[in-house]
Amino acid sequence: MKVRKLLVLLLVIALAFAVGGCGKTDDTGESGSNDSENTVSEDGMTIGFSVYDMQYEFFQSMEAGTKSQVEAMGYNYILHDQKSDETQMVSGAINLINQGVDALIISPCKPESLSSIVDAAKAKNVPVIVDDIGGGGTDYDAIVISDCFQGGQQAADYTVELLAGNEGSKKVAIIKCEPSAVYAIRRGEGYKENIEKAGFTVVKELSGHSKSEEGYTIMQDLLASDPDLVAVFAENDPMGVGAANALADAGRDDIIIVGFNGDAEAIDAMKAGTMQGTVAQDPESMGKLTVQLADTLLTGGTLDYDDPTTREIFAPVNLIKSGDVQ
């Protein structure tokens, strides 16, 4: 009886590995070696990528970019999915290092738990490139993040362009993320710099804690305190969409709203005409960039940081205008 139970269990596992193995063979088209499809092969170097969660479109694009660049540069590739779980993140990334990857790229689901991983990598002299999210104050080699400041500037320039010839007031407002979201805060700073250069004044900067419903209530408050606003910038799309809904509910269509992220809900709002623009991050080119950085380190080069103190390297962002989505 026990034996039978055991057999069933083993069958399940054998099946599992068979499925996994087949999938891998299909992907790479290599079936020459029957010895462990996904371990580091003797020839050539390997880059491991530990991804946040493949359930999300953002990270699917990031993974696609990373994988294509790794293969284009002639490295072997190993993927690990953290599935948004910090234990999986730490043990999986450390196992990648145990498997002998030559460089580790990681988009951490919990940046605060990066220290164990970076320590393990440093002990084996494996360079670590962080892709987006945050570095958790660790000793990583580089972190790639979207150029938020420049994205904010693009949003401001676009707003000015839309408002050309407008006879209204020169008042604008910014709905900010929580103060701990250090990268998102730069979006507002970039926006503020360029919009003030163009002669506008930022009359209010309020925190909506990245939440849609707070974007809605803040917009209501803004309408009450400053009904003559001409434009609003939201540091992320959920708040931008919330603000756009508040405007629509109040029957106002004369205020320009630009968000940040390129979320599907923002694109929908732009199609409906309640929002005028959003700044999209480009996870695919971020993924490609991380591989180029890893390659530079593996071939003995040095990195050219955009901010040497935090070892940040910026990835370009794209402004999406309402005309682009119709």
Place this chain on the structure above:
Amino acid sequence: MKKFFKKINFRELGILYALIILWVLLFATNRTFRDADIYISILREGSILGICGIGMTFCIASRHFDQSIASMMALLACVYTALLTKLAPSAGGAGIFISFLCVMALSVVLGAFNGFLVAKLRIPAFIATLGTLYVYRALAYIVSGGDPVIINQIVSKEQYGFFRTIGMGSFLGLPVSFWIMLICAVTGTVILRKTKLGRHTLAIGNSVSASRISGINIDRTKIYIFTLVGAFVGVGTILNAAFLGSSNPGMSAGYEFVVISTVVLGGTALSGGKGSIFTSIAASIFLVTVTAGMNAFGMDSFAQRVVQGVILLFAFSINGIRAAMENRRVKSEATKHAKATKASASDNG
């Protein structure tokens, strides 16, 4: 020695055989599994899961559930790092020790509170711990203010070395967490097999009314059981925080399900009355090995979720399968017996 082996029921060790066979298979097929590092990494993660499973073994053997342990872990970790932030820089090593004691005390209180709800207020454990699941998680957010804490940033360099040793270090070639797990497992086994509390736990799992008639103080036993769950989760939390090097209020979400699954996979019957800490731990190492194996083969992450789901369904259906097979065995023996009697009857005739 002979006596010791006689006591072990080899028929109950299915999960251990499965683990050994799985390791042999992986060793044979995957180069990663020919390096000691991967086994150490598996033992490290499996030990933390195993420690949390010790208390849960008591809980399930007594026919109860504790769904609150993941939230409990998050709350304890947040309290732990909050205390460390205050005490480690000012009081040094003593501060770390006090933080540790406070977390252990709190874990006992949180567990006992679950037990109080179940035993004294007569709330079914399933519902009571669902309630505390939300309460403990919310408290974690309140204590931490919603922010993660990185241990490396709140303690000195020498102190961080200590946390690194607990979380990632080894002693005699095996992870520190594995040795701590061994101590916990022996303690747990002694409680389960050698003490009144252990016998009462199994008795309640078998039949509450029979236990009541035989004079067992059921309320008190239930409170002790949930307190044990809390205490072992406390130890697990401290190891886990050192392993991750951080705390955050959203951590370990869904961990209760993993822990319950390992205990059931280890052969502790959901219907109660039976349990083994040794097999619970073997099961936790087994589950971690399966994940590591799937990663080593580069299995697609959606397929991984399917496999994990199938293993859990299998674990939860063990009882049903066992009952069905037992049924068939009894039936076939009955027919055999009937045939034999018939045959002997016709012989006589």
